[in-house]
Amino acid sequence: MSVERLLVHRGTFASTSRSGDITGRRGDTPDGLFLRDARHLSRWRLTADGVVPSLLTSSGDGFVLTPEGGRDEPPAYSLFRRQAVEAGALTERVRVVSNRAEPATVEIALEVDADFADQFELRGDHRRYDKADGRRTAEDRPDGVTFRYRRGEDWDARTTVTTSPAPAAVRPLEPAGTARLLSWRLSLPGHGATELALSVRAVPHGAAEPAAPPDPMSVRNRHAAEEDGFVQARPRPRSLTNWDELARACTAGLADLARLRVPATGPAGEPLLVPAAGIPWFLTLFGRDSLLTSMFALPYRPELAADTLLALAATQGTRHDAARLEQPGRIVHEVRHGELAHFRQVPYGRYYGSVDATPLFLVLLEAHSAATGDPGLARRLEPHARAAVEWMFRDGGLGAGGYLRYTSDAARGGLAHQNWKDSEGAICFADGRRPEGALAVAEVQGYAYDALVRTARLARGVWGDAEEADRLEKAAADLRERFRRDFWMSGRDFPALALDGENRQVDALASDAGHLLWSGILDPADARTVGRRLLQPDFFSGWGVRTLAAGQAPYHPLSYHRGSIWPHDNAVVVLGLARSGLAEEASEIAHGLVQAAAAHDWRLPEVMAGYGRDEHPVPVPYPHSCSPQAWAAATPLALLTALNGGPEAVR
Structure with a gap:
C-alpha cells in the first residue's frame, strides 16, 4: 500500500x-x-x-x-x-x-x-x-x-x-x-x-x-474557510500578475503554507503560528527553513515573518551547551518534541547546528521592518538582534577578520554540514574530495554581509545607536573586500563553494554562488558574470539550476545536494538575478520552475532530480522529496516578487 x-x-x-x-x-x-x-x-x-x-x-x-x-x-x-x-x-x-x-x-x-x-x-x-x-x-x-x-x-x-x-x-x-x-x-x-x-x-x-x-464535515468546512481566508487575503498574488500559470502556482503555494503552520510561542508566551519545514519529517519549527519561507512570503503574508521571528527569539540560545551546539545569541536550527529528543538519543530537542539561521534572522528582522513600515517588532527584538550579532563575531568566527565557520557534527549523530546543503558530501571539491576542518561556506558569508548591512540600518534608524551602526557598516565593508580576495577563483570567474580549514578554495561549481547575488556581497560586475554562468547548460536543466554543475566528478542527478534541483534554491537565485539587473535570466529560470509546478499539479516539490529537459520531457522526481514543503510552497511568491516587483521589492 x-x-x-x-x-x-x-x-x-x-x-x-x-x-x-x-x-x-x-x-x-x-x-x-x-x-x-x-x-x-x-x-x-x-x-x-x-x-x-x-x-x-x-x-x-x-x-x-x-x-x-x-x-x-x-x-x-x-x-x-x-x-x-x-x-x-x-x-x-x-x-x-x-x-x-x-x-x-x-x-x-x-x-x-x-x-x-x-x-x-x-x-x-x-x-x-x-x-x-x-x-x-x-x-x-x-x-x-x-x-x-x-x-x-x-x-x-x-x-x-x-x-x-x-x-x-x-x-x-x-x-x-x-x-x-x-x-x-x-x-x-x-x-x-x-x-x-x-x-x-x-x-x-x-x-x-x-x-x-x-x-468530519464540519471540521473540514472550518479548515477550508481558514485556508481560503489565508489564500484570499490581500494582497492577492493573482491580482499582481497577468501570468496565469504563476498565479496558479502562488495560490497552490499559499494553500500549502496555510496547512503547514504549526503552533509556537513567543518570548512572552504568546501563541503563534509559524511555517513548519515540511511533511512527513519536518513538521516543526526550523530556523533556516522558516526564515527563508517567511522572507519569500513577506510582501504578501507578513504575519508569517512576525511570528517566525518571535518564535525564534523565544528559542534563541542563552548558554553554552556542547551537546546541542547551543551558544548565547545563536538561532536554533530545529525544535523537536519527541521521545528520542527528550532522552537525548538524538542530539536534537532544541538543536542549534546551523551556521546561517542567525544571520538570516537579522536579515528578516530588518526586511520585515522595511516592508511593513512598522519598526515595532525591530524595537521589541533589539536585545535578540544584538545577541545574534555578537554570536556572529564571538562564536561564529566573524571577528578579527574571520568568516562564519562550522565543523561537522556527524560523529555525534548530528549534521555533517550546517549550511542549507547539510547532507554528507554536499560540500566538496570539483574532483569529489571532501574538505576538512572548520569550513567557511560561500553563501553564508553573503548572509552575514547582508545581516551586518541591514542591522546597521536598524541601529541607526530604529534603535538610535549611530556608534553601533558605524561598527557594523565597517565590518560589512571589510567582509565584502576579504570575500572577493579569498573566495573568487580568477581562473574560472566564479566564487569557490567554500574555504576549508586551511583556507584552501573548495573549487566545485555550485548553485550557492547564486545566493551571493541576493545578499549583495559581490560587486555588480562579478554578480552579472556569476548570474549568466548559472544559465549555462551544465547548471540550468530547463527546470531550474542544479545544486552542482554537471560534468564535475561528484555530480549525480539523484544526489540530495550534488546535482538535484531545489525550487527554494532557485528562488534565491532568481531574486539575486533581479537585484543584479539580469531580468532575462531571472525570467528564464522562473518559467522553468512554473512549468515544473504545472507538471506537479501546481505544487512544487521540495527537490527534483537534476536530469535536463533534453533527457526527459517532464521533471524527474527525486525519490525522497517532502511534499508539501514550506520553502518550495513559498517559491512562486519569490518569483512573483522578483519578476513583478523588481530589485526594490526584492530588497
Missing part, C-alpha cells in the same frame, strides 16, 4: 491509503496519525463482513467503498467514509447505505493500534535506539480503547479511540500485542442507512487532552 492521502492541521497530520486505512508502514513514506514527532495511530483498517471493501472513488471529502459484487449480483450496500484531522485528533464518520429493498445486517470491524514510534525510528536509516524501558499497553473501555506508552518516570503518552455507537465487542487482535479489533453488528433497513462515529484523540507527553472533534 502506498500513502496517497494527507490530512494536515496545526501540527497534526494523517497519512493514509486512498481508502483511508493505516497499516503502520515505515521507511520513506510512513503512514499513521502523527503529532509532535510521534505516531499516535499505527493501524486503522476497516472491514465489512470480514473483507476489506473495494474503493470506488476517493476525493478530498472522503471515499466510497463496496464489498465485492458483479453484474449479476451487485453489492448489497456501500460504505461512505469521511475523515478529518483536527489539532491532536482524527475524526471519521462511516455511513453504511443499503442498495437493496430487503433489511439486512452488516458486520463492521475496525483494526486499531498505536505504536508511538518516534519519527526518527521510522526513517529508513537503519539506526536502532535503546527503548528497553518503554512499555505499551491497551486498556479496553465500553466505547473503545485507550493505548498508552510509558518510559520510566519521564515519558507518558496516550491515544484514545472512542466510537458511537459503542462496539459490540473489543478484543485483542494478536495474543501478545496491543492491537485491538472493534466490531459492530449493524441493522440496515431496506434502502436505508446507518452510521458509525469514530474519534481518535492523541495526547503527547506533557500535553493536555484535546476536545472530542466534531463531525
Whole structure:
C-alpha cells in the first residue's frame, strides 16, 4: 500500500491509503496519525463482513467503498467514509447505505493500534535506539480503547479511540500485542442507512487532552474557510500578475503554507503560528527553513515573518551547551518534541547546528521592518538582534577578520554540514574530495554581509545607536573586500563553494554562488558574470539550476545536494538575478520552475532530480522529496516578487 492521502492541521497530520486505512508502514513514506514527532495511530483498517471493501472513488471529502459484487449480483450496500484531522485528533464518520429493498445486517470491524514510534525510528536509516524501558499497553473501555506508552518516570503518552455507537465487542487482535479489533453488528433497513462515529484523540507527553472533534464535515468546512481566508487575503498574488500559470502556482503555494503552520510561542508566551519545514519529517519549527519561507512570503503574508521571528527569539540560545551546539545569541536550527529528543538519543530537542539561521534572522528582522513600515517588532527584538550579532563575531568566527565557520557534527549523530546543503558530501571539491576542518561556506558569508548591512540600518534608524551602526557598516565593508580576495577563483570567474580549514578554495561549481547575488556581497560586475554562468547548460536543466554543475566528478542527478534541483534554491537565485539587473535570466529560470509546478499539479516539490529537459520531457522526481514543503510552497511568491516587483521589492 502506498500513502496517497494527507490530512494536515496545526501540527497534526494523517497519512493514509486512498481508502483511508493505516497499516503502520515505515521507511520513506510512513503512514499513521502523527503529532509532535510521534505516531499516535499505527493501524486503522476497516472491514465489512470480514473483507476489506473495494474503493470506488476517493476525493478530498472522503471515499466510497463496496464489498465485492458483479453484474449479476451487485453489492448489497456501500460504505461512505469521511475523515478529518483536527489539532491532536482524527475524526471519521462511516455511513453504511443499503442498495437493496430487503433489511439486512452488516458486520463492521475496525483494526486499531498505536505504536508511538518516534519519527526518527521510522526513517529508513537503519539506526536502532535503546527503548528497553518503554512499555505499551491497551486498556479496553465500553466505547473503545485507550493505548498508552510509558518510559520510566519521564515519558507518558496516550491515544484514545472512542466510537458511537459503542462496539459490540473489543478484543485483542494478536495474543501478545496491543492491537485491538472493534466490531459492530449493524441493522440496515431496506434502502436505508446507518452510521458509525469514530474519534481518535492523541495526547503527547506533557500535553493536555484535546476536545472530542466534531463531525468530519464540519471540521473540514472550518479548515477550508481558514485556508481560503489565508489564500484570499490581500494582497492577492493573482491580482499582481497577468501570468496565469504563476498565479496558479502562488495560490497552490499559499494553500500549502496555510496547512503547514504549526503552533509556537513567543518570548512572552504568546501563541503563534509559524511555517513548519515540511511533511512527513519536518513538521516543526526550523530556523533556516522558516526564515527563508517567511522572507519569500513577506510582501504578501507578513504575519508569517512576525511570528517566525518571535518564535525564534523565544528559542534563541542563552548558554553554552556542547551537546546541542547551543551558544548565547545563536538561532536554533530545529525544535523537536519527541521521545528520542527528550532522552537525548538524538542530539536534537532544541538543536542549534546551523551556521546561517542567525544571520538570516537579522536579515528578516530588518526586511520585515522595511516592508511593513512598522519598526515595532525591530524595537521589541533589539536585545535578540544584538545577541545574534555578537554570536556572529564571538562564536561564529566573524571577528578579527574571520568568516562564519562550522565543523561537522556527524560523529555525534548530528549534521555533517550546517549550511542549507547539510547532507554528507554536499560540500566538496570539483574532483569529489571532501574538505576538512572548520569550513567557511560561500553563501553564508553573503548572509552575514547582508545581516551586518541591514542591522546597521536598524541601529541607526530604529534603535538610535549611530556608534553601533558605524561598527557594523565597517565590518560589512571589510567582509565584502576579504570575500572577493579569498573566495573568487580568477581562473574560472566564479566564487569557490567554500574555504576549508586551511583556507584552501573548495573549487566545485555550485548553485550557492547564486545566493551571493541576493545578499549583495559581490560587486555588480562579478554578480552579472556569476548570474549568466548559472544559465549555462551544465547548471540550468530547463527546470531550474542544479545544486552542482554537471560534468564535475561528484555530480549525480539523484544526489540530495550534488546535482538535484531545489525550487527554494532557485528562488534565491532568481531574486539575486533581479537585484543584479539580469531580468532575462531571472525570467528564464522562473518559467522553468512554473512549468515544473504545472507538471506537479501546481505544487512544487521540495527537490527534483537534476536530469535536463533534453533527457526527459517532464521533471524527474527525486525519490525522497517532502511534499508539501514550506520553502518550495513559498517559491512562486519569490518569483512573483522578483519578476513583478523588481530589485526594490526584492530588497
